Amino acid sequence: xxxxxxxxxxxxxxxxxxxxxxLLLSGMNxxxxxxxxxxxxxxxxxxxxxxxxxxxxxFAIAFKLSGRMVKPLFAHAFHEPSLKQIxxxxxxxxxxxxxxxxxxxxxxxxxxxxxxxxxxxxxxFVAAMLVGNRVAHYAIGPAK
Amino acid sequence: MVNELLGGALIGLAAAGLWxxxxxxxxxxxxxxxxxAWPEVQRRWVYAFIFGLMLAYPAFYALGGxxxxxxxxxxxxxxxxxxxxxxxxxxxxxxxxxxxxxxxGRFSLRSIIATCTFISxxxxxxxxxNLIGGxx
Numbered sequence: 686x687x688x689x690x691x692x693x694x695x696x697x698x699x700x701x702x703x704x705x706x707x708l709l710l711s712g713m714n715x716x717x718x719x720x721x722x723x724x725x726x727x728x729x730x731x732x733x734x735x736x737x738x739x740x741x742x743x744f745a746i747a748f749k750l751s752g753r754m755v756k757p758l759f760a761h762a763f764h765e766p767s768l769k770q771i772x773x774x775x776x777x778x779x780x781x782x783x784x785x786x787x788x789x790x791x792x793x794x795x796x797x798x799x800x801x802x803x804x805x806x807x808x809x810f811v812a813a814m815l816v817g818n819r820v821a822h823y824a825i826g827p828a829k
Numbered sequence: 830m831v832n833e834l835l836g837g838a839l840i841g842l843a844a845a846g847l848w849x850x851x852x853x854x855x856x857x858x859x860x861x862x863x864x865x866a867w868p869e870v871q872r873r874w875v876y877a878f879i880f881g882l883m884l885a886y887p888a889f890y891a892l893g894g895x896x897x898x899x900x901x902x903x904x905x906x907x908x909x910x911x912x913x914x915x916x917x918x919x920x921x922x923x924x925x926x927x928x929x930x931x932x933x934g935r936f937s938l939r940s941i942i943a944t945c946t947f948i949s950x951x952x953x954x955x956x957x958x959n960l961i962g963g964x965x
Contacts, residue, residue, distance in 0.1 A: 690870075694877040696850035701878035704843035704855060704926075705885025709896040711836025714886075717899035723948075723955040735830055736837035737929055743841025744934035747849055757852035764852050765935075768922060771942055778921020779928070779943040783950025785913025787958070788906055792925045793857035793918060796911075797879060799898055801886040806900050810911040817915020818861055828922050 692759040705798045711736040714798045716790030723787050768828055775828075844931055847878070856927020858918040921947075 708714045713736050721730030756762055786792050791799075791810055799807040844855040851874060863875035889896060901907065918924040921943055923932060928947075932940020 693851045693874055697847065697853075697874040697877040698881040700843045700847040700850065700855065701881025701883075702843075702885050702888070703839055703846065703881075704878075705882040706889060707836045707839030707841075707843060709836070709885055709889045709894060710839060711833045712896055713836065714896055715898045716901075720955055723951040724959070725952050726956050727959055732830070732833045735833040736840070737925075737933075739834045739837025740841035740844065740930045741934045743838050744844045744848070744930055745936075747841075747845030748931075748934050751849055754849070757848070758850050760851040760853075762852055763848070764854070766854060766922075766927075766932075766937070768939060771939060775921050775939055775943055776946050778917045778919070779946035780917070780921075780950045781913050782917030782921055782924060783947035784954050785910040785917060786925075786947060787951035787954025788910035788913070789901055791900070791910065792914060793861055794882070794924070794926050796914075797857065797861075797882050798886055800883050802898055804898060804900060806902050806907055807898070809904065809907045810900075810914075813908045813911025814915035815861065817912040817917075818858075818919045819865065819915075820912075821916045821919035822862065822865070825920060828920075 696759050704794070707740070708795055708798050714795040714802075716795070718790075719792070719795070720787070720790035723790070840926075840930060841934075844926070844934070848931075854927055854931045856923050856931060858922065858924045858927050861915075862919065917947075 711732070712718050713733060718730060718732060721728060722733035724730070751763060789810060791807070793814065796807060796811050796814060800811060847853050847855045853874065860875045860878055863872040864879065866872045923940065923943060924947070928940040928943040933944060
């Protein structure tokens with residue numbers, strides 16, 4: 686039991702690290718590159734499509750493989766998201782997120798990766814993002 | 830284009846590892862919310878995940894890589910964007926990683942709709958900002 690929880694934490698650490706390296710190698714930690722992808726009517730940079738496409742394909746294969754597994758390697762169960770409804774909450778939330786994403790070019794993953802970049806503007810964004818997360822949690826609460 | 834494809838594959842590999850290893854979706858939104866749920870033993874993995882994620886930047890540079898960033902220094906923009914991203918991702922239950930990579934990889938209709946919505950909203954926002962002459 687104890688070994689399993691340690692393996693679990695170690696696996697999460699390694700995966701977070703590789704996730705971050707992927708963002709850095711692809712350059713998607715750079716808000717300017719992300720905004721270039723969103724700038725379809727201007728100097729469009731399609732790179733994000735290659736990054737996301739490649740990531741989706743690799744994950745889709747792993748997800749398919751997991752169908753043959755009873756449980757994950759270091760935990761007791763697969764936690765597949767249970768929400769199924771297409772509602773105002775989903776679309777409204779994605780809309781607000783998209784607006785914020787377009788304003789600066791940062792989404793949560795790259796923002797966290799850039800914490801140690803030495804850029805203090807990133808830290809201000811991260812602080813505001815954490816506040817936004819908590820405001821939504823206390824004002825509206827988790828989706829059911 | 831090679832770095833983009835390889836980088837994307839690493840992201841997919843990390844998400845695959847977290848799913849096959851501990852049965853969790855690599856969604857940054859849930860990871861951030863999980864930070865505030867620290868008494869729950871079930872969600873302690875998020876601390877390890879974020880720690881690994883933050884270590885990547887210094888490690889990448891130590892290995893000789895370089896991935897410079899360029900970001901606005903307008904404080905009003907940074908704060909508004911951060912608030913919108915934090916609030917919106919919580920309400921919509923996911924962002925580019927949870928909906929965009931993992932959700933699309935699971936062929937989840939919710940995630941496909943969310944991804945199309947936030948990409949469209951992002952594109953409209955950038956277009957609008959350019960239209961008003963980058964006055965912001």
